[in-house]
Amino acid sequence: MLNSEQVHKVLLKLIGTAHNHNHPSYAYEHCLDQNSYIYVKRKLGKVVEKQPLVLHPGVVNLKGEVDAIEGVETDWQTTKNTSFRRLPKFEGKSQYGYAFNVENEHAVQQLLSLIGLANQSNEDIAKQITKAGDQVTALNQILYGPPGTGKTYNTINQAIAIIDPDYLAQYEGNRTKIKSRFDELVAKNRIGFVTFHQSFSYEDFVEGLKANSDDGVLSYSVEAGVFKAICERASSSHSQVVSVDAFEDAVLQLQEKYEEADDRIEMETVRGKKFEIEYSGGATFKIFPHSTESTDPKYVASIANVRKLYLTGSKQGIYNTSYVEGCLLYLKKHFGLKEYIAEIANHESTQQPFVLIIDEINRGNISNIFGELITLIEPSKRAGGAEALSVKLPYSKELFSVPSNLHIIGTMNTADKSLAQVDIALRRRFEFVEMMPKHELMSGVDVEGIDIARLLETINKRIELLYDREHTIGHSFFLPLKEECTIERLARIFELEILPLLEEYFFEDWERVGQVLGDHLKSDISLKFIEEKFTDASVLQLMGNDWSQEGIRPYQRNNAALLNPKAYKGIYDSQQG
């Protein structure tokens, strides 16, 4: 059984000390939120043993639930010891709460969460633990695999997994939700997205000179590239950018609200004093306290000071503190501005992550694009790392380093360039994650009797045999069939995507393309996707009897087969031929 001092300590631990510096003589007051208090009995210089914890009279509504908690005991008699001084007097008399015995900290915790003001501290801790657990994702990674294996698609998931794992967990599988969150994060500059190509250069990626013509006078300015921009944002921010953004956002909302309302907005100070504000476009809000006679705007709350108070929490050097504080309070209450202090606490350990997605990373010339910065990417050489390194940039002459909260996700198409050919510099610095076709994703998709999963699996097995596994075909080419399950769609996919891809893989070695599609096993010629351009008869007609040259046998696609289900079945089932 806990006595008054122990309960008090437990509450301090669970709720924090923020609001309980003022205690009446007969009780410790603990503030749960703005309108909710609980008390612990208190005797000066002594310890109260019996039923030290006093809860709001309203808990009686939760009688059943409270009784169910183990280690909590009450006779449901309102105590006369400790009045709820925060509650208005009822018919001229103080209101009293119910007194409890509690067995241990856990019991107190359960009581608190029952009152509805769940001890968020615990939830937060739990969240942080899971976050830390998920945070094993490498700083630099490249998703590689054959075309159509959903590499780019997966970078979106990865990026959200890094930045907002809770969101991903919540909406796992809900593509539209995830995509919209992704777009939102891109808009907020938390995620950067670039696609490399042959002519992508250092100037685009890190920094370059940009010519400005000002009335015919040419001048040059250094312009930051994608990479430098996101690095700066990631490092300068740590958490500030996001919070400051949230703050500016809230202020903007307030200003807009004022415009719309076309009238003063009423606010309250910390003590509940009412005052109204006006905004006339400047850097301050004009204050009109209710309890003052003067009507001209004598007082102002500068927005800069509201921001300062928000960021530092210190009232030092801020004039008209009461109103500045009131404004901030209003922003928090009406525009959901979150506590900045809390954010620092949350993110100091797990800095806000940023993500740069580099699509087709192998298409760019790595040493041209990264230049000397390639070393800075290494986790150990990041800012704050063990062997932190920085470099002076050539144009701006600024000292530059890569922050450790920037994740880089690349995608690489192994059909373009096999892994073995990849720039050594990249291989050393990135973790490579293989993405292979997942034919099982297509299982159950049936187009006029064609088992798409089997079809894909068989094609890929043949390719592996004839070429290698890096030139297989991804499942995503066939994904549209899940929506539109028709032979016409399948024919389009083959005609426009699969066949061109195969032709490219095999350098127009048509015979092999045919083999991949099982044409060699089909006895019915009309089912072959690739047919000889000239029949024996026409060769005879064109070239005469003596002509017998091996090897040169032109092939062409047999478009008729594309719409024949049997032709597709023949790919994996030789019985069909």
Add this chain to the structure above:
DNA sequence: CTCAACTTTGGGGTAGGTAT
């Protein structure tokens, strides 16, 4: 628009009183 120096206000904490 900022700041410092001021007065006024009112709520918390306390001691000590009162009722039980």
Add this chain to the structure above:
DNA sequence: ATACCTACCCCAAAGTTGAG
């Protein structure tokens, strides 16, 4: 002795002023 009340003091917040 305990439970509760309350007058009063103190101090931070609210409000004021004038100068820069």
